[in-house]
Amino acid sequence: MEFLVYFTPMVKIGLDMMGGDFAPLEAVKGTAAYLSKHTDHVHVVMIGEEATILLHLQTHPIPSGSYTIVPTTQVIEMHEHPTKALKEKQDSSIAVGFHLLASGKIDAFISAGNTGAMMVGALFSIKTIEGISRPTIGAYIPREDGTLGLLVDVGLNADCKPENLNQFSILGSLFAEHILEIENPKVGLVNIGEEEGKGNILAQATYPLLKENTQINFIGNIEGRDILMNKADVMVCEGFTGNVILKMAESVYDISKRRNLNDEHFERFNFESYGGVPVLGVAKPVIIGHGISGQTAFRNMIDIAYRMNQTNLTEKIAESFKTQIDKVLQ
Amino acid sequence: MEFLVYFTPMVKIGLDMMGGDFAPLEAVKGTAAYLSKHTDHVHVVMIGEEATILLHLQTHPIPSGSYTIVPTTQVIEMHEHPTKALKEKQDSSIAVGFHLLASGKIDAFISAGNTGAMMVGALFSIKTIEGISRPTIGAYIPREDGTLGLLVDVGLNADCKPENLNQFSILGSLFAEHILEIENPKVGLVNIGEEEGKGNILAQATYPLLKENTQINFIGNIEGRDILMNKADVMVCEGFTGNVILKMAESVYDISKRRNLNDEHFERFNFESYGGVPVLGVAKPVIIGHGISGQTAFRNMIDIAYRMNQTNLTEKIAESFKTQIDKVLQ
Numbered sequence: 001m002e003f004l005v006y007f008t009p010m011v012k013i014g015l016d017m018m019g020g021d022f023a024p025l026e027a028v029k030g031t032a033a034y035l036s037k038h039t040d041h042v043h044v045v046m047i048g049e050e051a052t053i054l055l056h057l058q059t060h061p062i063p064s065g066s067y068t069i070v071p072t073t074q075v076i077e078m079h080e081h082p083t084k085a086l087k088e089k090q091d092s093s094i095a096v097g098f099h100l101l102a103s104g105k106i107d108a109f110i111s112a113g114n115t116g117a118m119m120v121g122a123l124f125s126i127k128t129i130e131g132i133s134r135p136t137i138g139a140y141i142p143r144e145d146g147t148l149g150l151l152v153d154v155g156l157n158a159d160c161k162p163e164n165l166n167q168f169s170i171l172g173s174l175f176a177e178h179i180l181e182i183e184n185p186k187v188g189l190v191n192i193g194e195e196e197g198k199g200n201i202l203a204q205a206t207y208p209l210l211k212e213n214t215q216i217n218f219i220g221n222i223e224g225r226d227i228l229m230n231k232a233d234v235m236v237c238e239g240f241t242g243n244v245i246l247k248m249a250e251s252v253y254d255i256s257k258r259r260n261l262n263d264e265h266f267e268r269f270n271f272e273s274y275g276g277v278p279v280l281g282v283a284k285p286v287i288i289g290h291g292i293s294g295q296t297a298f299r300n301m302i303d304i305a306y307r308m309n310q311t312n313l314t315e316k317i318a319e320s321f322k323t324q325i326d327k328v329l330q
Numbered sequence: 331m332e333f334l335v336y337f338t339p340m341v342k343i344g345l346d347m348m349g350g351d352f353a354p355l356e357a358v359k360g361t362a363a364y365l366s367k368h369t370d371h372v373h374v375v376m377i378g379e380e381a382t383i384l385l386h387l388q389t390h391p392i393p394s395g396s397y398t399i400v401p402t403t404q405v406i407e408m409h410e411h412p413t414k415a416l417k418e419k420q421d422s423s424i425a426v427g428f429h430l431l432a433s434g435k436i437d438a439f440i441s442a443g444n445t446g447a448m449m450v451g452a453l454f455s456i457k458t459i460e461g462i463s464r465p466t467i468g469a470y471i472p473r474e475d476g477t478l479g480l481l482v483d484v485g486l487n488a489d490c491k492p493e494n495l496n497q498f499s500i501l502g503s504l505f506a507e508h509i510l511e512i513e514n515p516k517v518g519l520v521n522i523g524e525e526e527g528k529g530n531i532l533a534q535a536t537y538p539l540l541k542e543n544t545q546i547n548f549i550g551n552i553e554g555r556d557i558l559m560n561k562a563d564v565m566v567c568e569g570f571t572g573n574v575i576l577k578m579a580e581s582v583y584d585i586s587k588r589r590n591l592n593d594e595h596f597e598r599f600n601f602e603s604y605g606g607v608p609v610l611g612v613a614k615p616v617i618i619g620h621g622i623s624g625q626t627a628f629r630n631m632i633d634i635a636y637r638m639n640q641t642n643l644t645e646k647i648a649e650s651f652k653t654q655i656d657k658v659l660q
Binding site for chain 1: 485488489522529530533554555556557558559567568569570571573574575576577578580581582585588589591593595596
């Protein structure tokens, strides 16, 4: 085993050290926590203000050789206009991160910084996988039985066409299968009734597409009451409803904390624990963290990025959509 | 006081005794519970199978003179097609209830039966108030500070235009003011960002309408995390998102029960306690109960119907929309 490990190529994961409310300290702590166990296969490329990072490394040491600092001088703040900021702040940690990712110097890029700038970067610096109209972002949803489900889209695409939701269902299924390790994940369409034909125009038009989609295991409509249950592993909706669901679920955790419930299940609604949400449909692993990310979130985001890389998730997505394109061309 | 009470005209509230999973027993119990305290101003018109109702009245007696039984022979079952069932079952409790309401023999109608049939009945037997394009149904949302908010629409209108949401905001505000007794209720637009300009096409187009609406106290966008907080008293969205929110909130209660949390706040997520949801925008009070309504729900629905009548809510709505129409015609 030792022998094999030496031949495992290092996965170079780029981390925006300046993103998030507690950056760069929590990013350093999360990296240190992750690398304390995984120096054998991951090399973290820390992108940010070198002096500050070095300062934090003194109290949170990381084995030398397992990280590289790429110094940057600018930071895109949370409130800045994404496109404008990315264009004007070429030496910001997010802009540099995407340059490194696009040029292949890192294998994945993570940031808990300006979400809009991350989305713009992901959509424009990194190619969208061929055949995918619109990439999506998903979020983990804790279920009562202790497992995790995936909700897509959670805010990137506020308005969708049926075909977008159909594609999200494939992207979500592949993520659930390879990253959540759920075999033949059940796909449910978020809707306001159980039977086919129910719902708004979008849901009504999406149902037949999902039903006929042989690449997914479609189980039909799921309702609001099913979201926190283990009914569907992949829950598909447009980003408006998905975002409201996600933020409402987050608030349930906050309420349970304020009320000192100390319930094991509601503890799992602490989305902090899951790290960030992956951008699905772009050619390389990109993970967007929550602004309030702490060390656990950063540690987990590095882990998700590593697993997305190890399972060749983006390649699997590309193959899946190639099959679709081939079918159409035949 | 005694003297005055005698001159208060009785409000005749029609109750479908056959609607809901535990009908007619729970309907009888709820009526008995309500009338044990309010025989001075409410007369309940019990619509349903006379023999069964009389049987339950033996164990749950109600003072004679405070109720009337209107015998019916048919029941619209939960799974039946609304329009078809209403047409074919003319002697069903729902069909008879709407006949009584339309002809002025009762002042309000309540049912926990087939929701679709109730909606069809409300929309077609009872006139929509002039100026209102689409009536709506709202639901109470318990907030952490112990108060209740109102979410509209919760499923009647899965697809909406901006003007529909604008009208819902007025309907919801009037309900919040007169029934929830909230002075100058704050109206929030359910959205996926705080600033104006955020959201899907519908939310983006609705924002300016709400902002310019002088009949409401618009406070801007609210996000998923604000729904269970006391941020807005009236939360406006189309019925797709609203229905998902409501059912998800209901499931939080179920989870808290299964996990024996016994938390006072999560107890309030038992939507059973609030009775039914009012149909807003039709010319007479119509209340639709949850299928699982128990006696508390029935008792509360009678109370809401009574208060809708006493506060002249439908007249106030009509006046409000008349003002709008007058403005347009000037």
